[in-house]
Amino acid sequence: MSRSSATSPARSVGSRLLILAALGAGLAACSSDKVVQTGSVYPYDYRDRHPIVLTEKPNNLDIFIRGERLDERQVDDVKTFAAQYRSRGAGSVAVQVPKGDPAVHRTLDSIRHTLTAAGVSGRSVSVSSYQPTDPSLAAPIRLSFRQMQAAVDSECGLWPQDLGVSNAGFNLRNEPYWNFGCATQSNFAAQIADPVDLVRGRTPGAIDPIRRTNNIEKLRDGNDPSTNYRQDGTGRINQAVAQ
16 A cells, blocks of 8 residues: 555656656647748848839829919919929829818819919819818818829838847848838939939930030040139139120
């Protein structure tokens, strides 16, 4: 009796060890399923992660109703908007008018007149109405047209990797984080005047035959054809104009 009682604690300890070993094996199997990437998981170059593409986006202009007619600043805004539409606009000019404002119709007539004077015919303008969501806020008349624009074909502000020490595999590779370069690409795309310049270069302009002839003569004589600009003759242009 005493022998069985003496061996029972040993058996219970052994059972516990077997259970712990089984649990450890299960955890080891789970941990083995987690694969640590040792290579690049996304493009290394920021221009490949955040490429600039050509897309069509709306160009909007909000005209707030300040009276029955447009003021001087609004007239200038509409003229600039019309020049942009004539230069790179696609389709028609969409005009969205808020409901419930009695002065909106005269302001709309003034917008039509300004667009016509700027070279945008009435056939290129389509008018629709919308219901303002908050009556207490100023509801503008929105002018819009679609045009080709350069934009980044990705979303900035994403941080899929932790820059701390939680991901040792990523930190040891010393790779640039995903969001690196996105803001620079976005700012560069916003400064492009003509997005087609990203696709092809422009046709070279006409050369200056007089300057080309002078440069060829200098080269034939063994002289340097470059131009040396001197700062000792201030006022010479004014003197030439005066003469």
